[in-house]
Amino acid sequence: MSADVLMMAGLRPAALATLEQACRVHRIDRADDKAAILRDHGAGCRAIVTNGHTPIDDALLDQLPALEIVCCSSAGYDAFDLDALARRGVRLTNASPALAQEVADMAMLLASAAWRNLVAGDEWVRSGDWAAKGEFPLQRGLRGRRLGIVGMGTIGQHVADLAGLMGLQVSYWNRSAKPVDHAYQPDLIQLATDSDILIVIVAGGEGTRGLISAPVIDALGAQGLLVNVARGSVVDEEALIAALQSGSLGSAALDVFASEPDVDARLRALPNVTLSPHQGSGTIETREAMSALAVDNLIAHLEGRPLLSEIAL
Numbered sequence: 001m002s003a004d005v006l007m008m009a010g011l012r013p014a015a016l017a018t019l020e021q022a023c024r025v026h027r028i029d030r031a032d033d034k035a036a037i038l039r040d041h042g043a044g045c046r047a048i049v050t051n052g053h054t055p056i057d058d059a060l061l062d063q064l065p066a067l068e069i070v071c072c073s074s075a076g077y078d079a080f081d082l083d084a085l086a087r088r089g090v091r092l093t094n095a096s097p098a099l100a101q102e103v104a105d106m107a108m109l110l111a112s113a114a115w116r117n118l119v120a121g122d123e124w125v126r127s128g129d130w131a132a133k134g135e136f137p138l139q140r141g142l143r144g145r146r147l148g149i150v151g152m153g154t155i156g157q158h159v160a161d162l163a164g165l166m167g168l169q170v171s172y173w174n175r176s177a178k179p180v181d182h183a184y185q186p187d188l189i190q191l192a193t194d195s196d197i198l199i200v201i202v203a204g205g206e207g208t209r210g211l212i213s214a215p216v217i218d219a220l221g222a223q224g225l226l227v228n229v230a231r232g233s234v235v236d237e238e239a240l241i242a243a244l245q246s247g248s249l250g251s252a253a254l255d256v257f258a259s260e261p262d263v264d265a266r267l268r269a270l271p272n273v274t275l276s277p278h279q280g281s282g283t284i285e286t287r288e289a290m291s292a293l294a295v296d297n298l299i300a301h302l303e304g305r306p307l308l309s310e311i312a313l
């Protein structure tokens with residue numbers, strides 16, 4: 001089965017060991033001279049193992065004429081030129097099944113933390129001035145609130161399940177209705193109008209750039225909370241900042257940003273924003289499962305077995 005594989009981004013150690021046992025791995029994730037590795041080994045590589053943040057485009061693919069498959073250890077693959085992969089008949093897998101529950105947990109964690117003002121409460125205690133400050137301002141309860149989910153994929157369904165347990169009323173927007181027990185709202189502005197909290201979980205990429213636009217943000221309103229665990233590109237960040245500054249949007253909880261890891265200083269200065277450093281899938285167990293899934297897909301391909309999580313191109 002041994003095949004030449006180009007590794008463009010790191011894997012967790014156990015998955016890397018499995019990969020190195022099964023294949024000849026050419027690593028450019030930490031190499032100083034990537035061009036030399038590509039020149040010496042690119043022509044023979046049948047597979048890429050990477051994550052969705054490392055670009056794959058025609059210029060790279062021209063150097064990999066034997067490429068059959070890209071195994072991505074993340075859910076997102078917005079840095080890939082999908083048309084270029086499709087034109088060359090290259091298959092693609094991602095790691096969505098391995099992280100769906102974890103990202104859903106993070107979405108609800110952020111929603112709860114922002115709604116209940118957890119970070120300000122932490123500062124209240126940490127300041128040592130609790131006695132002088134008195135009782136922390138009361139918050140609004142979460143139960144019975146209306147939650148709009150933008151994107152009813154696997155993660156969206158896990159969010160809906162958790163939200164149900166927490167007593168929230170769930171509606172959702174998706175490109176098309178899904179066979180789920182929740183109200184479908186095909187008009188995103190109407191969903192925002194009818195929601196107290198909007199959780200964004202659609203895939204990134206050109207198809208969803210700016211989907212959460214100024215009118216959607218305005219519709220969520222002065223009491224509303226926007227949670228983004230998808231990609232920074234999905235939200236119009238300028239419109240979001242303006243709405244948070246003016247108070248036309250109540251608050252936001254963000255795990256992803258337009259230019260991360262650089263985060264706009266205006267966002268960092270706002271008290272009505274809860275910030276998280278892109279940690280939706282960031283547990284040891286989930287990152288190991290994501291790496292393992294990328295390698296399992298690769299080995300399945302090389303052995304001629306069905307792939308575990310193929311993306312149709």
Ligand code: DGY
Nearest residue numbers: 052073074075076281
């Ligand atoms: C994913 O898997 O896409 C997460 O956002 C981590 O990059």
